[in-house]
Amino acid sequence: MLADYHMHTPFCRHAHGEPEEYAAEAVRKGLSEICFTDHSPAPAGFWCDGMRLDEFPAYQEAVFRCRESAAIPVLFGIEADFLPDPDFLAFARQWLPAQPFDVVLGSVHIIRGWVFTHGGESLEKWKTVDVAAVWREYFDLVGQMADTRLYDIVTHLDAPKHSGYWPPESQIPEIVQPALDRIAAAGMGIELNTSGLLRPCKEIYPSPLILNLARERGIPISFGSDAHGPQDVGRYFDQALKLAKDAGYTHCLRMRGRKKELVPLPGG
Ligand code: ZN
Ligand code: FE
Ligand code: FE
Ligand code: ZN
Numbered sequence: 001m002l003a004d005y006h007m008h009t010p011f012c013r014h015a016h017g018e019p020e021e022y023a024a025e026a027v028r029k030g031l032s033e034i035c036f037t038d039h040s041p042a043p044a045g046f047w048c049d050g051m052r053l054d055e056f057p058a059y060q061e062a063v064f065r066c067r068e069s070a071a072i073p074v075l076f077g078i079e080a081d082f083l084p085d086p087d088f089l090a091f092a093r094q095w096l097p098a099q100p101f102d103v104v105l106g107s108v109h110i111i112r113g114w115v116f117t118h119g120g121e122s123l124e125k126w127k128t129v130d131v132a133a134v135w136r137e138y139f140d141l142v143g144q145m146a147d148t149r150l151y152d153i154v155t156h157l158d159a160p161k162h163s164g165y166w167p168p169e170s171q172i173p174e175i176v177q178p179a180l181d182r183i184a185a186a187g188m189g190i191e192l193n194t195s196g197l198l199r200p201c202k203e204i205y206p207s208p209l210i211l212n213l214a215r216e217r218g219i220p221i222s223f224g225s226d227a228h229g230p231q232d233v234g235r236y237f238d239q240a241l242k243l244a245k246d247a248g249y250t251h252c253l254r255m256r257g258r259k260k261e262l263v264p265l266p267g268g
Pocket of ligand 2: 079107109155156
């Protein structure tokens, strides 16, 4: 039985369904536990795909309420952005450790003001950029995120493939390995995020190639659907489990109060 450690709620304004409906779907699909990880609030003046700071207590309350009635463990988490900005990081350094989270996912959705994973117009820009250079810049940001030690698990690790723009495959190890080394040094995990199957790239984040490089470094994994509605919970987890096993993984992460432990993957 796998756990789904990535799901959103209506607090982000682009997801739908009550937390209880997500939990019921998880039980129906035979998941062992779930973690809500809605998009985090940001300090004033910064891009934010999520709730306002003053809505955070209601988010926490909704997840804790769900936990009381759910038939499986319901964890409390957040999908927190990383921006290389001193004011943003001052907020993150003070705010993230002060909340009672089980899991803090770390995401990079923005490169120098460009939201490269969202929105029609913003995605047009992929046609005009040096793809390998963007990938390089993105993975350097992921490395900087790991260096902060503020996050537990990198979500959608190869997010720049979202719109179907890859550098030549021969360049990918050299682009990705420095970030993986920094993730490993930080003791972070990475997530197998199945929502990539629904994007133009049509594959799970990260690719088999990158997952193999992560496994070589002993980086642990979690599973996430990135559900934005109850029906998405645990979606394509059969494919994610196969991807993990094909890369040589035998265990995945289980978290409580931001402490990691490893549990065997289902089916040995
Ligand atoms: Zn979202
Ligand atoms: Fe994300
Ligand atoms: Fe997400
Ligand atoms: Zn996401």
